[in-house]
Amino acid sequence: MKIKARRKLYHWLMWLILTLFLLYATAMLVINNSGKLLVDFIEEQAVPYVLKTDDVAMGCVMAEALSLSIPSLAQINASPYKLAVIFEFLSGSCAEFKAREEELRYIRALHVKNVTEAQDARILQKRYLNIAAQRQFKGYLNLELAYPGMPGNTCPQFTSWNDEFYWLVGLMDGLLAVLNDLASEGSAKVPLDISLKVGRGAGCLNNTQWWGIPSAIQAAIWVSFPGNKPEGIDPLIVLDQAMQTGLQQGMRIVQVIAAKIYIGLGDVDRVKAIIRENVATKNSLPADLNFLFLDKMATLQLQAISDSMWTEATGKRTPIGGLGTFWDDPDNKTDTVDIFDIL
């Protein structure tokens, strides 16, 4: 009797162990695959969905909130590197927008000759630029994790549209990280050679398919870092062609790169022309509905540039509905009669 009871106990114990093992194995399988599934879902579904929306501010807040947790997906057997590329890009742009607000405060303070306020605004502007540079640098580092040893050296064998998209965003991360770090006095310690690697990495993408952005990135590098420009190439002509390529497809993000290059060169008239063209083509060349987010982002970036120019000249930002107009535009005078003629 005793032996029979013991046998029964062993029997149940074995079943219990087996059940627990199966539960554990299933859980591990679910966990392992859930990480991959989650990353696949965000890459394949969520990101393309967000790109169809046009609330940039919300996209920015979403990225700021989630960026910290994205790398944790690596702990459940997923490769969240490409996601980190885009999330850091977006959260970096949040910090950039804050830095731009401080730039406006700096300009306004100078306008009213308030030195202390201007100095304070510059300090805060540099802090935000530093945050932007750190985030964008993280984004670029994730590109290197996703494509080990490749950026600037070799081109990956892209297997999907998504792969190319994340490559492009990762390159933008790198370029912006360098520029924002330089503007914030190198406090983020972003390696400067990233910029040249980005220039070469842009050559891995089809320029027409990617709305002229690869050529615009290369033009930006050639203008800014002399000594890397191929013989017989005029970067500004390349830039102009890139802008037309983007515009024809209703993708105006390339105009932002161009405007920034011309700001760097101090060519205010050209910057004005780009902003005017952006506004003028909104109806004639409507944005690709799959990328409304990017088009809206381009508009906001150009609006920020316009705000700086307006504030510099008048102390106030671009008037409501005034994007594409400038303070010194010639007046379109209305026909009038001399009032003395009827008196």
Place this chain on the structure above:
Amino acid sequence: MILYKNSTSRLFIAFLLMTVGITVAQAVPRKMCVFDLLGANGPFFSQMKDYKTAALAWGAELELKPYTSERVAAEDFKAGLCDAVSFTGIRARQFNSFTGSLDAIGAIPTYDHLKSVITSISGEKAAGLMFSDPYEVVAIFPAGAGYMFVNDRTIDTVGELAGKRIAILDSDPAQVEMVNFIGGSPVGTSLANMYSKFNNGSVDVTYGPAIVYEAMELYKGLEPNGGIINFSLVQLTLQILIRKADFPEGYGQKSREFALSQFDSRVELVNKYASTIPAKMWISIPETDTIGYLEVFRQSRIRLRDKGIYNGKMLKLMRMLRCKKDPQQSECTAADKE
């Protein structure tokens, strides 16, 4: 009485007009041409935004205009298209040979020496030396020590530079003279192709501040046997010049004191970039060879002074400071002192 009244009124009106006139003159924004390879997106331009804020407190409103070519910036300044300009000390030499000789070859071995020199010439006593009609040097910032990058680590003495292809900036006659003096083969370059020529092997030796190691991927040209000679070849500076008559009285002195107050933070920034260079890249020169370098550089400076390229007063000042810090140097007792 009427006469008295009239003259009082006139005086009052004249005073009023003068006051208004002064106010108007001060309110006119002064154009400042700013050289930065990255234009308005670059670090020097960013520094000038802070300078612009400080200048407002001294009564000058500056309007910054970016230039990616310092030659064009210098020409526009000369032509009166800008009232102030910011560029390297090498370019400043044509406007003020005294401060333009700060980058004399081998004259300032450390940042500590540089700070002493800038402190000495930023005081009110030296104000006269900062003015060369109609220009005034109103700020000197450190821009980093210049080092020699060689594609062969065995080139660690001056003698071994003989016959080597050495990149020189066409715009600096001092470099041509120097390379000829040491028996090197000068290869004319511009900032646009100086480093790509080193990376593709067209030259054996180039020079520049530590920041170019990473920014221009000089590690490519240094592979497999190259290195950076750990000896400050020149001290590069960033200088601001103004057309004195266009600025309020006392502007220059306040500006120079401001620039001096920024010295340490600028050096910190420069050191940040120097720290990106891996330790294995630095080539230490043995003490005996350092003496050889110092003497060749000293002789070159004297020759360049005699040719009117370097300013004798600045060379003397730098020599005095070097000898104050290290009186044991052989140059301190040499017969042909600078």
